[in-house]
Amino acid sequence: MGFFNWAAPAFGHFADRWSPESIEEIVGWLAPYLGEQKRILDVGGGTGALARRLSQSADAQVTVLDPTPEMLRYIPTDGPIKGVVGTAEAIPFPDDSFDAVIVTDAFHHFRDQPGAVREFRRVVRKGGGVLVVELDPTGLVMRSIALGEKLLGEPGAFFTPDAMCEFMKTHGIAGNCAAIRGVSYRFVGTVR
Ligand SMILES: C[S@@+](CC[C@H](N)C(=O)[O-])C[C@H]1O[C@@H](n2cnc3c(N)ncnc32)[C@H](O)[C@@H]1O
Known part of the structure; x- marks a missing residue:
């Protein structure tokens, strides 16, 4: 987790990139x-x-799971959301604890992606959803970003939208992918 330990202050300042339109x-x-x-x-x-x-x-109960305490410390302890230390591959919650899992700009960092999807299927109730917002590695911009992350010690395992849909389906979550903006796309699928 070295990269996110030292990069946390930058994320603390710049991670709130969500416009009202993207939240909607x-x-x-x-x-x-x-x-x-x-x-x-x-x-x-x-x-x-x-x-x-x-x-x-959404007037939702949102819990943030992240292995990097330096990132989580930007979440006020007396606010509406809860921060919990842990990884996607070993989610510290019982079965069927959530209606939905979301992952933004993080899936490519998971070291055991099949293990993470197995955990999503376990902690999301049947009929619940999984939303992944990721970066399409096709193209020069993304290839440069991927190289930059690798040089900084945080190599990513990226999927194209088609490959993400296929991967999710193979691991039990059927859904669809669509380009959103810039180099980003989203996968939405249902847990059966
Ligand atoms: C680029 S940041 C994205 C943060 C946030 N989702 C966003 O969109 O701004 C990637 C995050 O993934 C976390 N991460 C890395 N490996 C992880 C894992 N195995 N399980 C869960 N989170 C992980 C890092 O600690 C970091 O906070």
Whole structure:
């Protein structure tokens, strides 16, 4: 976790990149999955910038799971969202604890991606959702970013949108992928 330990202050300042439009979009993708309690787990949620906005806009109970305490310390302990130390591959919650899992700009950092998806299927109730916002590695910009991350000691395992859909389906979460903006795309799938 070296990279995120020292990079945490930068994320603390710049991670709140979510415009009202992008939050509205995310709430729309999650809405079909949210039950009465609206329990969302933001895996690799870092400083909690997205979680804070989602808890306000969707009136949801959002928990941020992240292995880097330096990132989580930007989440006020007396606020509406909860920060928990842990990894996607070993989520410290019982089965069926959430209506949805979200992962933004973090899936490519997971060292055991099949293990992470297995955990999503375990902690999300049947009929709940998984939303992954990722970076499409196709193209020069993303190849440069991927190289930069590798040189900084945090090599990523990126998927193209088609490969992400196929990967998720193979690991039990059927869904669809769509380009969103810039080099980003989103996967939305249902836990069966
Ligand atoms: C680029 S940051 C993204 C933070 C936030 N989701 C966002 O969109 O701003 C990636 C985050 O993934 C976390 N991370 C890395 N490996 C992880 C793992 N195995 N399980 C969960 N989170 C992980 C890092 O600690 C970091 O906070």
